Amino acid sequence: MSLDWRQLTAAAILAAGVATGVQAQELRIGLSTDLNSLDPHYFNLTVNNQIAYTIFNTLIQQDETQQLTPSLAESWRAINETTWEFKLRRGVKFHDGSPFTAADVVFSMARPAKVPNSPSPFTLFTRTASEVKAIDDFTVHFITKVPTPLLPNDLSRVAIMSAKAAKADVAEGMTTEALNHGQGLVGTGPYKFAEWTRGNRLVLVANPDYWGGKPKWQQVIYRPMSNDAARVAALLAGDVDMIENPPPADMKKLRDNPNVKISDTVSNRLIYISLDQSEPTAGIPDADGKNPLKDVRVRKALSMAINRDAITSRIMEGLGTPAGDFLPSPMFGTRKDAKPETYNPDAAKKLLADAGYPNGFSITLGSPNNRYINDAEVAQAVASQWTRIGVKTKVEAVNATVFFKNRDQYKYSAGLVGWAAGTGEMSNPLRSIVATMNRDKGFGAANKTRYSNPKLDAIIEQAITTVDNAKREALLQQSSKMALDDQALIPLHTEVTSWGLRKGFSYKARADQYTLANGVSKD
Template identity: 45%
Template structure:
């Protein structure tokens, strides 16, 4: 199996030889999704399936392309005019799908609404939190931030722009303490109606049947050319086998994440597969607090994970190449840090830890655990590619050095709830950096947990290193890109040397699709109609 990379070395693709005629294509596109979006409201839930869906209907000032590079969208340019001000130039001659002209008022309304969404399970507020002032001068909108905010252009790619007049938001006035003239705020459920889901994107909502399908229609007034498809149908098909069956039967034209073991069947039936290296790292976390965590025994009341030598021993005991080859079927890349090169803040020379079980045994002896101990490794079994099998492989490697390891695999909903309640001592999970830069991964997985600042939001392992925290905070205040990248590289080196997190591999995301189509893989793993087009 051979992987080809784009000029950024990220959008890998693998066309598979076609053996039979695939179904004829029309001007409509049908996509089988592995997960259904939880809402049509683009401000409700910061979740991958939702973020992918909203790009069809709603746009932002900037957008993240297939390689997670920030590009112009409703803004044509942006510039940091001081350490605490950003100036964006808005695009002219853009209309919403109902014919209303796009303006700065819509931007202000959208930024104001984000923190006002009720019941959000994962809010977008962090993307607009820094903004404390807004000024408009013609087609220029200037944001004043509470301190340096180098990621504001990146953050803006996650904030969907709504049509203020649809919701009675004409004359909206921004205030960091609460905006005025917001009209009657729409409920998130209102966006299931085509009359409410009004954006500037390439498609409009035609019909939403929860649990069955989302139907989209080409936006005839789209400002950026003509979309490839007249109609797009998104069908949630959670079961991997059922997704493959739907593709083979011609019920859908594209499916996401086909099982690796079905690649040959898909190829022999006349379909294609493209795959792209993703920003999602599969990693191990270990509760390194003072007390012995759940699932750990045989340590005489000492938490072994609090000792960096034990964390290093665990990392060196794992043969990442073997996992990639034998468990992942080559559809993964061994990881040496939390993001793949060349995403922002990564290093080309960041090599995965070398498999060295003899050194692992020595490290355990040095740490006082020469006789080993027992642990339970927890993992979701329905969230990441072959996660349960990866966990089983890790358990075998650890058992060979005397860390007798059992695996407890469970559904993702149970896993994340239990993890957040500190019910695990060691667990396997995945993280995809939404911003495409190292600050996101370090902030979420490594930084000391502080709900008030958002630091350590996914650091449930009680790891804390003030020196890394200081570098991450410095990077978040540094507007100059070159300086910020150098700071993040130093922080990443420090985190890897301290085994703050043990990265295993980066997922390579596959899509399967019918003959006559071309597909551009996305690093963020989103499945959107705009990445699919008729073959030339």
């Protein structure tokens, strides 16, 4: 078909909506950062995922508190220690009218491992199954090598694509580039792709045949607005109906405004400092070719030099809580006794001296300037506090796209990063950001510290194969303590996520930080 869907005009979209009887409503959302791909299996990143979960469905979905609920799978059960059976929803159609069957599940579970150059691959969620078998059109068996009690949690993160629409002459089917142009971008979700102009806007239109009922909006327009002031101004002017991440400095003004509503909640996103623990490393010019970050005493010193209370109260202005674990309690696997590192610059200086760096060293701290709440300002605060103990720190704050590219090429020795636990429990960050990178196991997909601890890996692996909840939680707690005692990374804070809405609009705040169009309603 020669029609380029990105060129659909607003008039054509409106006509399509009227023709199908969808109510003529438009929702305009101001995003705090732009997505970098429409391929639902390319980059496990919040802004990408929230669009993917609007166009596509998963077998199991998560509610606002990350509890599992049925989606394309109506039910699931373990029929033995290494086999899960999923019964699929009947009568579901893809956007092109073709039926959803088990063949689409098999295709979608195999595809993530075949997507090239993924910065944060979805194999984290798919590698636990050694085989996915279509028993009939509406029954799928997931076969694992060992007991895998968290398989349903993992599958809540994998979008189901149309095997027919995504078919192509390369291993992964339709390529990421083709999907970014709307080719083969066919899901079962409440909204269909209409157009995407990178850096300007993404337009989705209602799927009139959505199995979950009529979508709430005829058309949804997402506009990336990385500038905080511009995003707030657009909300106040009525140019958008909803914005992500209102800046902390404006929260009181917005809460006091009768024409604005704020929805917020504690999120699952940890903001942390990633420290490259390999040699050679970029960004440390005056350590005689050595990498001081390989020494646990240096990593401990850098953590002790950070005043987390000051950062969360002054820079985050209450939109963050100091972190002493990978997730906030009481999420599954967290430790009630986990405390943030105590601020002690004098002890930090002593540790540096003990490690052989009495005069410190120089380092560059990379940071995005438009991805997390006040990210560049937090990085500057950390740099200032490190400099006070003799670690002369320069901040390189760039837009998120450039930052992630540089980070993935190990151009920073230290980087300010965030991780949101997609499954809402402790195994997710442990497998993703501290386990040794292992593509076959799906471990270490976002471990950019190059930290490796085989003993820790073994306990994580034992935890995710332990069926008993209490025993699994104890192993996860042991793993998180081991990683943090070893200063695998430096936790800073957990974000409190907020949305600003015009009067008359409502949104239930989500722990996973996703902005989902079909979750927005009119009062």
